[in-house]
Amino acid sequence: MKQFKLILMAFILIVGISNLNAQDKNNTIAIGIGTNAVDFYPTNAGLPGHGTWFSEYFNIGDHYNIIPAISKITVNKYLADGFSIEAAGSLNKISKVGDNSVSDLAYYGLDGAVKYDLNGVIGETSFIDPYASIGGGYTWMDSYGTGTFNGGIGINFWFSENIGMNLESKYKHAFESAIVQHFQHSLGIVIKFGGNxxxxxxxxxxxxxxxxxxxxxxxxxxxxxxxxxxxxxxxxxxxxxxxxxxxxxxDTDGDGIADKDDACPNEKGTKANSGCPDTDGDGVVDKNDACPQVAGPADNKGCPWPDTDGDGVLDKDDECMNVAGPASNKGCPEITIIEVAKLEELFKTVYFDTGKSTFKKETYVKLDEAAGIMSKFRTAKFTIGGHTDSVGSDARNLELSESRANAVKDYLVSKGVPSSNLEAKGYGENSPIATNMNKAGRAENRRVEVKLVN
Structure with missing residues (x-):
């Protein structure tokens, strides 16, 4: 009983220290102290005074060799994945070898082992930690020594995260006949420390x-x-x-939008506007709104579109923003049959120098008047056709008619008529409006005509 009292006192002392300096359950070093019992009886079937394997395994009084003192010390180092290594030293006095009594023989053991935590197989438990071990060592008994092969099982009962009780049973197979096979059982306290x-x-x-x-x-x-x-x-x-x-x-402005996501961190705004205010509610935030108090479209910087000529067509859609016109004609006035007729009359008085595409002097005033009319109707498109009489070759007449049509177009463009509104085309002598058999008829055929396309 004395050895159990010593173990109990050591346990109480260690628990007291651990409460002052509690360690982590991940600690990788464990030191154990306790007592050990050596039993030769259930391992040597056939020898006098011995039983069969595992017979009378728990017969402490008849077969166990125990000394009343701390008789075993272990040091464990955790490796990884449930594996650890252990070094152990133990001492004892042998007075019973099976049923045979012997004079007290000194027993010493130095052992090493690899241990595997069986919780990795059976599942984690809250305070029970079973393990298996395998290893070897050297055992001396009196004046004899031998190497041993060892295998064992054990269990730790944890009272706290780093203090527990260890119970172990180990079989030691001796390689020299002077020391026979035996079990070594141990009971003690284990302490874990050295956490990462x-x-x-x-x-x-x-x-x-x-x-x-x-x-x-x-x-x-x-x-x-x-x-x-x-x-x-x-x-x-x-x-x-x-x-x-x-x-x-x-959230500096307190609008519920974090500053890192707030495009206006110092002004309260809405999430829909990335934290920026939109006073006039037009969808254009104030910092980008040229008219923050008046609603307007984004493509006009938040300002309402003007209608300069008051024709109901906004300037942005009005191709003639300074002259009233219907929406159907993009805000531009529509040319009437009167203006078209006037243009046709004016073009009848366009005269060229003989065989050339240059104008006679009296033609300029007529073209200026025609340009004035065309410029007022920005959406009206015209075809300018050049014609000749039959005098000369067909190729020359076609070239001359195209040259004259383009001369008229170029002049009108120089007076402000959009080039895109005019198309010049030469027809040569192919579209006469009078006979080419006399002078008067040929004069009528030498002409430039204008036609309204749309």
Whole structure:
């Protein structure tokens, strides 16, 4: 009983220390102390004074060799994926080898093992931690020594995150006959420590929600760079203090839109306008609105379109914004049959120098008048046709008629008639309006005509 009292006292002392300096469950070093019992009986079937395998396995009083002291020390190092390595030293006094009594023989063991946490197979438990081990060592008994092959199972019962009780049973197969096969059982206290803290913030990795970044214990090891109470990993603006409702971002104008998403962070606005105000509600935010108090379209910078000539067609759609005209004609006045007839008369008095495309002097006044009429009707389009008599070759007459038609067009354009409204075409001698058999008829055939296209 004395050895159990010592173990109990050690356990109470260690628990007291652990409460002052609690360690993390991810600690990678474990030290165990306790007592051990050596049993030769159930492992040597056929030898005198021994039973069959595992017979009287729990017969403590008749077969176990126990000394009333701390007689076993272990050191464990966690590796990865449930694997750890262990070094163990133990001592004992042997007075029973099966049913045979011997004078107290000194027993020493130095062992190493690889251990595997069976929670990886059966599933995690809250405080029970079973394991299996395999390894080898060297055992001395009195003046004899031998190497051993060891295999065992054990279980840790955790009273806290780093303090527990260990119970283990290990079979040791000896390679020299002077020391026969035996079981070594142990009971003791195990303490875990040496936890990982990669970022050095005092919060061990297993508890650290941000194990790679230095942080604060009140935030489970995560940083809060702007001290707004929101950890950086959940803070959309980690370097500027903000509010939780906006994931840690500030809202200077209080419109419920974070400054980083607010195109007008110092003026209250709406989400639909990216945080900017639109006083006149025309869809153009005030900062881009040339008329913020009066609604207008975006393509006129938020201002209403003018109608300079008052014809009901807005200037933006009015091709003649200074002259009234119907919407059907894009705001331009429509040419009448009277003006068309006038143009036809004027063009009858267009005369050219003989065999040339230059005008006679009296023609200019007539063309100026025609240009004045055409310029008033910006949407009216005309065809200017040049004609000749039959004197000369067909090719020469066609070339001359085209040259004269283009001369008229060029002159009208120089007086302000849009070039796009005019088309010049030569017909040569192919469209006579009189006979080419006499002088008077040929004079009528030498002409320039204008026709309204639309």
């Amino acid at each position: 803290d990669k970022d050095g913030d005092g919060v061990y990795d297993d508890y650290d929600a941000c194990p790679e970044v230095f942080g604060l214990s009140e935030y489970n090891g995560c940083p809060d760079s702007d001290n707004d109470g929101i950890i950086d990993s959940k803070d959309d603006c980690p370097n500027v203090a903000g509010v939780a409702a906006l994931n840690g971002c500030p």
